[in-house]
Every structure is written in C-alpha cells, then in structure tokens.
Amino acid sequence: MSTDTGSTGSGPDSGDAPDVTAHTVAVLGGTGPQGRGLAGRFAAAGIPVVLGSREAARAASVAADVQASWGGSVTGAANADAARAADVVVVACPWDGHADLLRDLADQLAGKVVVDCVNPLGFDKQGPYALRVEEGSAAQQAAELLPGSTVTAAFHHLSAVLLEDTEVASLDTDVLVLGDDRAATDLVRALADAVPGLRGVYAGRLRNAGQVEALTANLIAVNRRYKAHAGVRVTDV
Incomplete structure (x- = not known):
C-alpha cells in the first residue's frame, strides 16, 4: 500500500554506490x-524491470502500458517467472496475500535480494490503523x-498517485531502508537514489520495520x- 533531489549515489553514506542498471528488478504485485x-520509475532510470502477477497475460498487458508511458525495458510474467528472472525482487502485493505469495515462491527467491514494501493496515470508520x-x-x-x-x-x-504521474518529474521524498545485510541495504538505497527526487536512507535493522510500516497509517491520515x-524527509543527514 502506498501513501500519498536524488541521483545514483547521492544518499547519505553512499560511498561507491552499486550500479543498479546492472540488475534486473522484478516487482511482484x-x-x-x-x-x-x-x-515505471525504475524503467525510466534505465533499470530493466519484470512485472509479476498471478496471470501472465495481465502482467504482459500492464507491462506494455508502463513501458509506453515511461520507456525503458518493462516486461510481464507470472509471479514465479518474474521472481526467477530477476536478482532484486520488490514485493508490492496486498497484505492479505503476502504470506501465501512468498511461501509459494521461496525456491524462486532463494539467493536474491528481496525488498518488502508491504504495509499491514486495516481500515474502519475512524480511518487507517x-x-x-x-x-x-x-x-x-x-x-x-x-x-x-x-x-x-x-x-x-x-x-x-505521484509514482504513476508522468508529469511529476521529481518525487522529493526519502525512502527508509532497513535490513541486516550492509551490501543489500546499500543496493536498495542506490535503487531509491536512481529515481529523481528519491533518496535512500538507512533506517536500521529489519527488526525495526514494524514502526516504519505502521507509519503509513499516519501518512494516510x-x-x-x-x-x-x-x-517522509529525514533532516541533518
């Protein structure tokens, strides 16, 4: 779930940033x-992208639309094939299908960097939580x-809304990156930095992901x- 000036290597503590255009990125969901x-944003930055979906035909159709809008290399495939084709995999599926999807794809995802951006949220008359x-x-x-x-x-x-808007050239926000492997978090920060306006900021180990996911409810409010x-913008770094 989503809420509503960077260049490669511009993030804090970036050092020699990895070349993200050398990696194929799959987006599941x-x-x-x-x-x-x-x-679309990754493709526009020169990163090869494979869109994954439960239905290969739907993935191919959406991928064609994304490529027409953003350029670059975007293909579509069933989730298992998309996971197999990439070395970095972004999980953007709905929360209610999260566990089943990953359980089914454990073999295809072995040896890969997995970037989870799923927010476990509920909604009631008082709003998101x-x-x-x-x-x-x-x-x-x-x-x-x-x-x-x-x-x-x-x-x-x-x-x-902003991600999909081709008229929005710069997103002007930070991306909090969490994980227990330095090379992997550096790669994901570089992936964020490749998108104009985004800046990847290391925000702690994976055990701290809960409050980052939960903050999405506050941003929706x-x-x-x-x-x-x-x-989100982090100051003084």
Missing part, C-alpha cells in the same frame, strides 16, 4: 498502483518465509486531512 508506479503481525512486521514475516533470500524493507511511504500526497 506489479499490476497494482504502487507496483506500476515503482516499475496498523495491524498486529505475529512476526513483528511484514518484512520479518518475509524473512521467516524466505530463509534463502536476503530480505530488506523499503518504499513504504510513497504516494502511488495526513493526506486525507490535508488533501495531500505527503512523504
């Missing part, structure tokens, strides 16, 4: 608004289900009250 938006997750967070659930993968967490607080597409 890529036919939803957040998945489409991320795929964070759901309790037994493992502590969606990202920690992913780590339990994917013992052969390197799981990180990022891209939770981006507005799908901000956006509803102020009719905005608010994001």
